Structures are given as C-alpha cells and as structure tokens.
Amino acid sequence: MKTVYCSIHGFGAIGQGVAEVLLRKKEYLESLGLEVKVVAVVDSKGATVNPEGVDLADCLARKRTAGTVALESISGVEIIQSVDHDLVIETTPTNIRTGGVGLQNMLAAFQTGKDVITSNKGPLTLKYRELMETAKAAGSHFRFEATVGGSMPIINLANEVLAGNKIKSIKGILNGTCNYILTRMLEERASYNDILAESMQLGIAETDPTYDVEGIDTACKLVILANAIFGLDVTYNDVDVTGITKVTPEALEMAYERGHVIKLIGEVSKERIHVAPRLVPINHPLAVGGTLNVASVETELAGEITVTGKGAGPIETASAILSDLIAIYGN
Amino acid sequence: MRVSMDIELKDVPGQMLLALQPLSEYKANLITVVHHHQKRTPRKTVPVKLILETRPESIETIKAKLEENGIRVVRVGEHRFRESINVVLIGHVVHTGIQDTIDEIDRTGFAEVVDLSLSMPGINMLSSALMKIDAVGKEDLQKALAILKEVSTKKDLLMVLPIDIQA
Incomplete structure (x- = not known):
C-alpha cells in the first residue's frame, strides 16, 4: 500500500466535495493500492493539522456547524513549508487579478517539491508558464483538469486520451451559469435580469455574476486550454471577449424560430481565442441546455470528438480532482 | 451558371416528371425544387420554383422543351447568390x-x-x-x-x- 499525504487548501464547496469523495472512495483507492491521508485542511480562517492524518468526517461536520474547519491559526503556505507531505490539493477561490492565495500555495508547493492538483483557474490564467517551469524544475506533478469544465474531461482528454492527434480547435460551452440563463430565457420568454435573479436564488449564479455573464470565466478556461493543449503562452488579455448581458428573449425567440439557439461559445485554436454569443443549430452537438458544459475537440486524425457533462458542483469537480490524483499515484 | 426558374404545373399526376425530363436530357443539375402546393394560381396551376445549374446556352432549349411538354415557364433568372x-x-x-x-x-x-x-x-x-x-x-x-x-x-x-x- 502506498500512502499519499496531502493537504486540502480551501474548504468551500469544492474542498468539501474533495473530502467527501475521498471518504466515499476510500475502499476503491485502497483497491488501487493507495491510501490517501489528509495532513491538513485549510480555510480562510485557519487550519486543522495532523501529520498522521486528520479525520475528514470531523472536518466536514465542524465546517457545517462552526462555519470553519480552523483549530489553529496557521496559513496554507506555512503548512506547505513546515508539514511533510506529497500533494497539495488547491481549491481556494479564483482570483484572476493577482492569482490570490492559490498562486502562493502552488509556488510554495513546487518550491518544496510537492505535487499540485487544482481547480483554481486564477493562477493558471495569470502565470501558466512560470508555474509549469517551477513545477518542472522541482520534478513535481501539476494537474488541473478540474479548472475547465468541472467533471467533463477535456485537458486530459486532449493531452492523454487523444495523444498523437494534433488538436486543431476546441469549441464549446464552458460556463454552466450562462448556459442556464440563456436556456431559461428562451423557455420562459423572460428577460435577462429576471432569469439572472432566478439563477441567484437557485445558487446557480453568484451574488456578483460578472465573471460568468461577461464571459470572463469562459475566457480564463480558454487561456488554460490554449496554454495546456495548444502550447501557447497567453493570458486573459489575449482573448476577445463578449458576454451575454445584452441578449434579449426576443433575439432568442427569433433565432429559435429559424432553428437556432443562442449560446455563449468559447473557441480556441493556435490562431485565435474568442468568447461570444453564437447562433447554434438546435440539432448541433453543442446545443445542450440547462447548466451543462460541452466541448467539441477538432482533431487531426480522430475527427471531431464531443464531450458534455456537469461543469460545476462540488462532487462533480472533486471527481476531476480524484482522476488527477489517480493519474499521478495510481501506478 | 446557376439559374432560378418559376414554372407552373397542371394539377394532374405525372406533371413533375414532364418538368424534370428536359432538365435531365440537357444535363442540368437540379439544386432545389420548391413545390408551392398550397398556392394555386388563378389558372388552377401549382407554382414550382426550380434552382438549377446548367450551361448558359442550354437555358433557352430547356425552356422550349418545358413549354413543349405543356409546362408554363413564368420566369427565368440568374441565381447569383450561393x-x-x-x-x-x-x-x-x-x-x-x-x-x-x-x-x-x-x-x-x-x-x-x-x-x-x-x-x-x-x-x-x-x-x-x-x-x-x-x-x-x-x-x-x-x-x-x-x-x-x-x-x-x-x-x-x-x-x-x-x-x-x-x-
């Protein structure tokens, strides 16, 4: 049995999802010869640390009742630097202006020779090249499937499963909130603002929906795909971005009468990175509804491959993190 | 060249075949046929719009053949937009x-x-x-x-x- 010692940084929806999935998949991981021990769980107020492994069920219960997992006041970077472990699971909130605490955590992890699995887009959007180089210099694994499309496999699909194929372009819906809003506006013939309010009530849109509805979140995901799959060295500023705030129910209806839906489509190739609302034929593989994400990968040999799945949700995102964990330590 | 042709068919069986025969005979490539079954003309004929691709010199012959078959050719025009x-x-x-x-x-x-x-x-x-x-x-x-x-x-x-x- 191989023991993987890890720390979980960020204990919001995704961090808790990871804890839950690790508990649920304990026996399965053991069947692969893996024992995963979490030596620290960190949230914005502090951390729980135990070099022998914390009790994840306890952490989840404490978070639910006390609102924090913190038992001591120690930062993520301090834990990475002082507690011996193999893997940093980084699920702190995305900050695309500074990279936030996530960037600090990742750099500290590589500097101390640890592997990193993350769902946090910010650092990858800002400092992809630097992070990759630091990871490489340290001989660390760095995986981030969960940053794009939640549970839907896309980075590992293009780089590993489709290995040998040149990827020509990727097009798709990479933001579930926008997809939900556009789908519901058409269904209800309701205005953008009405459906946005509904989405907030349901927790599908955040209180500040700017990242999602202005296309920023989609653009960040395209930046990650451009760097990780197309080998480019680009940042958010290289993306041509238009969001969905101007889309009207009348436009959706007129398009629908002519056999089209309007979707926020992200598109990336070596030549261009682009986010905008587009007309999609209703029988097109990218015309999925609700909060679903979808991506079509245009390949050199395999033709077009389309994947669709849940783009958000704690357990779904944790599933991508789990698959990265197994990819690193499973063999 | 691409040509659009408005014709009128009598509302009896076998008319479409009479319309298509000259096209095949003069090797015109039929792109679309729109059959306006609901819109009868005052002459009780059915308007049909054809778009076909053919050599310019064949157009007049095709038109004459159609008329010989008893089909009224209302309009022939160059179809510019593809x-x-x-x-x-x-x-x-x-x-x-x-x-x-x-x-x-x-x-x-x-x-x-x-x-x-x-x-x-x-x-x-x-x-x-x-x-x-x-x-x-x-x-x-x-x-x-x-x-x-x-x-x-x-x-x-x-x-x-x-x-x-x-x-």
Missing part, C-alpha cells in the same frame, strides 16, 4: 438607423439583406433583429460580415454570428 446566413443584432437597432445598416451591406453589390425580423419590446429597451444576408460567394459573405461588424461596433450593437462562421 451563400446565405442569419445574423442577430441586439441593441438600439432601429434608433441607430436600420436602413443605413442594410444599405451598407446592399451597397457592396456582392451581398444583400434579403430578410429582416425585428422586435422592439419598448422604448429604452434593447431591440433585436434577425437579418438574413445572401452573398455571391463565401469570401463575399466574409467581407459583408466584416462590414456589418464595423457598423455594429460603431452603433454599439451586439452581433451574434452562426457558430460555423469565423467571427
């Missing part, structure tokens, strides 16, 4: 001059706005338009879209293009 797309425009589509937007496309000579649906839900609310643009060829269509994009930027309109078009 490319067609729908574009959605959202914003103050009307107040910023919809006619001017259409003129910019029509003025090119290689593209035309052929259909327009418009929705203006209220003053101070965004209007939406769905425009169908025909163009002579693919490149012309791209040029027309570039013009429309420039106009849209100037008028602060959101232009929604089909997914298979290079934006």
Whole structure:
C-alpha cells in the first residue's frame, strides 16, 4: 500500500466535495493500492493539522456547524513549508487579478517539491508558464483538469486520451451559469435580469455574476486550454471577449424560430481565442441546455470528438480532482 | 451558371416528371425544387420554383422543351447568390438607423439583406433583429460580415454570428 499525504487548501464547496469523495472512495483507492491521508485542511480562517492524518468526517461536520474547519491559526503556505507531505490539493477561490492565495500555495508547493492538483483557474490564467517551469524544475506533478469544465474531461482528454492527434480547435460551452440563463430565457420568454435573479436564488449564479455573464470565466478556461493543449503562452488579455448581458428573449425567440439557439461559445485554436454569443443549430452537438458544459475537440486524425457533462458542483469537480490524483499515484 | 426558374404545373399526376425530363436530357443539375402546393394560381396551376445549374446556352432549349411538354415557364433568372446566413443584432437597432445598416451591406453589390425580423419590446429597451444576408460567394459573405461588424461596433450593437462562421 502506498500512502499519499496531502493537504486540502480551501474548504468551500469544492474542498468539501474533495473530502467527501475521498471518504466515499476510500475502499476503491485502497483497491488501487493507495491510501490517501489528509495532513491538513485549510480555510480562510485557519487550519486543522495532523501529520498522521486528520479525520475528514470531523472536518466536514465542524465546517457545517462552526462555519470553519480552523483549530489553529496557521496559513496554507506555512503548512506547505513546515508539514511533510506529497500533494497539495488547491481549491481556494479564483482570483484572476493577482492569482490570490492559490498562486502562493502552488509556488510554495513546487518550491518544496510537492505535487499540485487544482481547480483554481486564477493562477493558471495569470502565470501558466512560470508555474509549469517551477513545477518542472522541482520534478513535481501539476494537474488541473478540474479548472475547465468541472467533471467533463477535456485537458486530459486532449493531452492523454487523444495523444498523437494534433488538436486543431476546441469549441464549446464552458460556463454552466450562462448556459442556464440563456436556456431559461428562451423557455420562459423572460428577460435577462429576471432569469439572472432566478439563477441567484437557485445558487446557480453568484451574488456578483460578472465573471460568468461577461464571459470572463469562459475566457480564463480558454487561456488554460490554449496554454495546456495548444502550447501557447497567453493570458486573459489575449482573448476577445463578449458576454451575454445584452441578449434579449426576443433575439432568442427569433433565432429559435429559424432553428437556432443562442449560446455563449468559447473557441480556441493556435490562431485565435474568442468568447461570444453564437447562433447554434438546435440539432448541433453543442446545443445542450440547462447548466451543462460541452466541448467539441477538432482533431487531426480522430475527427471531431464531443464531450458534455456537469461543469460545476462540488462532487462533480472533486471527481476531476480524484482522476488527477489517480493519474499521478495510481501506478 | 446557376439559374432560378418559376414554372407552373397542371394539377394532374405525372406533371413533375414532364418538368424534370428536359432538365435531365440537357444535363442540368437540379439544386432545389420548391413545390408551392398550397398556392394555386388563378389558372388552377401549382407554382414550382426550380434552382438549377446548367450551361448558359442550354437555358433557352430547356425552356422550349418545358413549354413543349405543356409546362408554363413564368420566369427565368440568374441565381447569383450561393451563400446565405442569419445574423442577430441586439441593441438600439432601429434608433441607430436600420436602413443605413442594410444599405451598407446592399451597397457592396456582392451581398444583400434579403430578410429582416425585428422586435422592439419598448422604448429604452434593447431591440433585436434577425437579418438574413445572401452573398455571391463565401469570401463575399466574409467581407459583408466584416462590414456589418464595423457598423455594429460603431452603433454599439451586439452581433451574434452562426457558430460555423469565423467571427
């Protein structure tokens, strides 16, 4: 049995999802010869640390009742630097202006020779090249499937499963909130603002929906795909971005009468990175509804491959993190 | 060349075959047939629109053969436009001059706005338009879209293009 010692940084929806999935998949991981021990769980107020492994069920219960997992006041970077472990699971909130605490955590992890699995887009959007180089210099694994499309496999699909194929372009819906809003506006013939309010009530849109509805979140995901799959060295500023705030129910209806839906489509190739609302034929593989994400990968040999799945949700995102964990330590 | 042909068929069995025979005989390539079954003419015939590709010198012969078969040929015209797309425009589509937007496309000579649906839900609310643009060829269509994009930027309109078009 191989023991993987890890720390979980960020204990919001995704961090808790990871804890839950690790508990649920304990026996399965053991069947692969893996024992995963979490030596620290960190949230914005502090951390729980135990070099022998914390009790994840306890952490989840404490978070639910006390609102924090913190038992001591120690930062993520301090834990990475002082507690011996193999893997940093980084699920702190995305900050695309500074990279936030996530960037600090990742750099500290590589500097101390640890592997990193993350769902946090910010650092990858800002400092992809630097992070990759630091990871490489340290001989660390760095995986981030969960940053794009939640549970839907896309980075590992293009780089590993489709290995040998040149990827020509990727097009798709990479933001579930926008997809939900556009789908519901058409269904209800309701205005953008009405459906946005509904989405907030349901927790599908955040209180500040700017990242999602202005296309920023989609653009960040395209930046990650451009760097990780197309080998480019680009940042958010290289993306041509238009969001969905101007889309009207009348436009959706007129398009629908002519056999089209309007979707926020992200598109990336070596030549261009682009986010905008587009007309999609209703029988097109990218015309999925609700909060679903979808991506079509245009390949050199395999033709077009389309994947669709849940783009958000704690357990779904944790599933991508789990698959990265197994990819690193499973063999 | 591509030709559109409006013909009228008598409402009895076997008429379509009589219409298609001369086309096959003179090796015209039939692109589309639109059969307007609901729209009877005052002569009780059924109007049918054909689009076909053929050598220019065959057109008159085909027309004569059709008439010989008792089929009335109402109109023959060159079908110039091969490319067609729908574009959605959202914003103050009307107040910023919809006619001017259409003129910019029509003025090119290689593209035309052929259909327009418009929705203006209220003053101070965004209007939406769905425009169908025909163009002579693919490149012309791209040029027309570039013009429309420039106009849209100037008028602060959101232009929604089909997914298979290079934006």
